[in-house]
Amino acid sequence: MDLKTTLASDKIDLPNDFFQKVQKYKEHLFKWNKIHNLTGAKNEQTLNEFIYDAVFPVSFLPKVDSLMDIGTGAGFPGMILAFALPDTKITLVEPLTKRASFLQFIKADLGLENVSVVKKRVEEMEPQMFDLITSRAVTDTKMLLNLSKNFRDEHSKLLFYKGEKVFDEVAADMHMKHKIIETKNRHYLLLGEEL
Numbered sequence: 001m002d003l004k005t006t007l008a009s010d011k012i013d014l015p016n017d018f019f020q021k022v023q024k025y026k027e028h029l030f031k032w033n034k035i036h037n038l039t040g041a042k043n044e045q046t047l048n049e050f051i052y053d054a055v056f057p058v059s060f061l062p063k064v065d066s067l068m069d070i071g072t073g074a075g076f077p078g079m080i081l082a083f084a085l086p087d088t089k090i091t092l093v094e095p096l097t098k099r100a101s102f103l104q105f106i107k108a109d110l111g112l113e114n115v116s117v118v119k120k121r122v123e124e125m126e127p128q129m130f131d132l133i134t135s136r137a138v139t140d141t142k143m144l145l146n147l148s149k150n151f152r153d154e155h156s157k158l159l160f161y162k163g164e165k166v167f168d169e170v171a172a173d174m175h176m177k178h179k180i181i182e183t184k185n186r187h188y189l190l191l192g193e194e195l
């Protein structure tokens with residue numbers, strides 16, 4: 001996949017320095033990933049697919065001032081969204097030392113003033129409100145709603161990166177308004193009282 005061409009053809013509005021940041025991020029991730037097992041994306045093609053998947057929601061998300069990503073791992077989707085949304089204050093929550101250290105390194109090396117890295121499990125954090133809560137490949141929707149309950153109010157939105165199981169997950173006991181945005185490989189679940 002040519003990331004730049006694909007994102008341009010989707011008309012996704014990104015800041016001028018997005019691809020510079022992505023390039024530096026990819027170089028660092030390849031180096032770190034040789035020593036530490038940070039992500040399953042081991043080649044450029046897969047990494048580009050992960051980055052596309054992470055940033056695609058910029059095409060449908062409302063403007064938000066604050067975002068928390070639960071279980072960011074090596075950076076998906078929270079770090080990639082931080083490159084795309086420089087005016088949004090982004091909190092990346094990741095308890096594993098190696099992964100949190102990598103995120104902290106990327107923040108410092110790329111000078112990302114909009115990023116905070118929290119090396120904790122989300123349930124260990126002090127309650128605080130966010131406009132948007134994201135998560136990919138951490139746990140199911142019911143558990144994510146539970147884990148995020150101290151961090152959202154009636155104005156907040158949640159965006160979970162899901163597969164086809166999403167239909168079972170929303171069918172079971174879902175009281176919140178929701179939308180599912182489908183692409184070829186992804187079902188994005190957007191939830192909120194004000195959708």
Ligand SMILES: C[S@@+](CC[C@H](N)C(=O)[O-])C[C@H]1O[C@@H](n2cnc3c(N)ncnc32)[C@H](O)[C@@H]1O
Binds near residue numbers: 076095096
């Ligand atoms: C399978 S990885 C997915 C990482 C990344 N979101 C991605 O899609 O590549 C799950 C991550 O969630 C983190 N995690 C698990 N439970 C968590 C919790 N309670 N709070 C915050 N992070 C958690 C793990 O440390 C791990 O890095």
